[in-house]
Amino acid sequence: MRKRFLTQLSLVSIITCCCLFGALYTADCQAFQQNRQPVIYLLAGGNFHLTEECADLLIQYLQGKTRYPVKKTMVRYDLTRLDELNAQGLILITQGGVLSDAELQSLQAFVRSGKGVVGIHGATDSFDDAGEVEAYTDLIGGWFQSHPPRGEFPVTVKNTSHPITREMKNFRVRYDERYVMKLADGLDVLLTVDVDGKEIPNTWTKDYGQGRVFYTGLGHDRTTFRNATFLSMVVRGIKWAIEDPAQ
Numbered sequence: 001m002r003k004r005f006l007t008q009l010s011l012v013s014i015i016t017c018c019c020l021f022g023a024l025y026t027a028d029c030q031a032f033q034q035n036r037q038p039v040i041y042l043l044a045g046g047n048f049h050l051t052e053e054c055a056d057l058l059i060q061y062l063q064g065k066t067r068y069p070v071k072k073t074m075v076r077y078d079l080t081r082l083d084e085l086n087a088q089g090l091i092l093i094t095q096g097g098v099l100s101d102a103e104l105q106s107l108q109a110f111v112r113s114g115k116g117v118v119g120i121h122g123a124t125d126s127f128d129d130a131g132e133v134e135a136y137t138d139l140i141g142g143w144f145q146s147h148p149p150r151g152e153f154p155v156t157v158k159n160t161s162h163p164i165t166r167e168m169k170n171f172r173v174r175y176d177e178r179y180v181m182k183l184a185d186g187l188d189v190l191l192t193v194d195v196d197g198k199e200i201p202n203t204w205t206k207d208y209g210q211g212r213v214f215y216t217g218l219g220h221d222r223t224t225f226r227n228a229t230f231l232s233m234v235v236r237g238i239k240w241a242i243e244d245p246a247q
Helices: 002-035 051-062 076-081 101-112 121-125 134-140 228-243
Strands: 039-045 070-073 087-094 116-120 142-146 151-157 171-176 180-183 187-195 198-208 211-216
Touching (some): 051 070, 076 101, 087 228, 101 116, 116 228, 121 134, 134 198, 198 228
Antiparallel strands (some): 151 171, 198 211
């Protein structure tokens, strides 16, 4: 009888401890979620571009210049976990690949909810290995179609009143690509480049639901990621799209 009583008592103790531990664990997880600092995730990867090296150069430059820390990921599936990862915004230095329906829907919902995306260069040539994804084109603002040979060219500032390009002067890049793109609606064009005598939109902003998108067609390789004018513009693009949506 006494042995049975002790056995029951032990079971009760174990159950009580498990419940207590579970409650404490849940409370700790909730506190962790609440106290975590928001993060800007930089998704890198693709063909034909030094995406990882460019991503590392940008992260190095951004140290101390953004409100939230910037973390690189090479895992496209993280697009389905943006809320779980406490993402405040997303930077895309990507090219090629395919988005699953879940990844695309998560990205759309993320931006529509009021978060921001910054796309650089190949971001308009991303997730299209199976053909253009019109929903993604609508989000990022354009879809890559072609480019003339790489080289040095001038960049024209079309909007000097926007917070990203305010007081910017025309500048040159030494070795980059001039993307010709199919454009979505609702773009506020900030920079243009000349291609065969035609003025081609290169950099723009776009509202998407309650969120914001900033895209620049510059940034083919590390040469441009060492260009002071380009880098300072990207910082302002991050602040406008991700950090200061009220400005």
